[in-house]
Amino acid sequence: MNTTGWTAVLALLGLAVITVVTRSFFFMFDREVPLPPALKAGLRYAPLAALMAIVAPEVVLRDGQWLSTWQDPRLWATVVAVGWFAWRRSILGTIVSGSLTLVALNLWWMG
């Protein structure tokens, strides 16, 4: 740990300010920053896109490389989770079935 003491406290408080500023960026000020209407409409795809962008690399990449084996717990946990959703339409069931698959395969394959 090389950033220590008050520098570390300052670093963390700065990070907190960044949380507020980025999350409030377009509604911090009263004046509106004009965005083209087509772009505004297109932004409704942003939430889905953001989630997908977080998830996809986690599932198919390991350390920046494509999966080298089919025996991958995360891959199968995702397959089971998506399958469960297609079958039952339940988000809770999706998470639980995926997590159980994950832990079971981790213990089985990774010992």
Add this chain to the structure above:
Amino acid sequence: MTAMSLGIGAWGLVTAMAMVKSGLGVPLSLLMTFTVYAGSAQLAALPLLAAGAPLWLLWATAFCVNLRFVIFSAQWRPYLMHLGRWPRLLHGYMTTDMNFVLFMKRHPRPALASEPALREAQSAYFWGGVLSNWVAWQSASCLGIALADRIPTTWGIGFAGTLALVGLICSLVHDKATVMAAAVSATAAVVAVALPLKLNLVVAIAAAVAMGVVWDHRVNKETA
């Protein structure tokens, strides 16, 4: 939201363990979880803190990792401008990815000034969501900080947070346009993964939004 809290909890637990294991120590880990309150930015900041990187680099990294929130904030604006500045900033601070997605799914259209009941309902839904999220994250973080050395990482429990996102994604995909947006974003995020500062997230969102703009334009032309 119960389902989401499980995922958030698993994620908070793992982020907390990562903080302690990077050498941040218990007091600073607690300060970080209660002030920064942004899992991906926290994880990105840890190696830089451990290496003693300059503050500007640390802050620039966190800003880039949080760029997706800048995009979300444009969507939030019409829901919030009837509030004063401080409530708006508090609103911004409390809003995670999960809250944004769930809220926009439930309330795709902002309430007008002439619809006080809808506005009330949106505010209630918002605060219910962010407070459950906050409690789930902070309690799991505290647990993770306390148990950092006792939970085996070999179970891969950190991926449970990602599985919560998988559930959320499934619930958002319901027509051709959303399938396309998801496919474009996934492809772009994987192809651009080598970019520094998690900028692949921004590239992926931009690509999916661009596809959406083109798609809507085409559909409008067909129906016109």
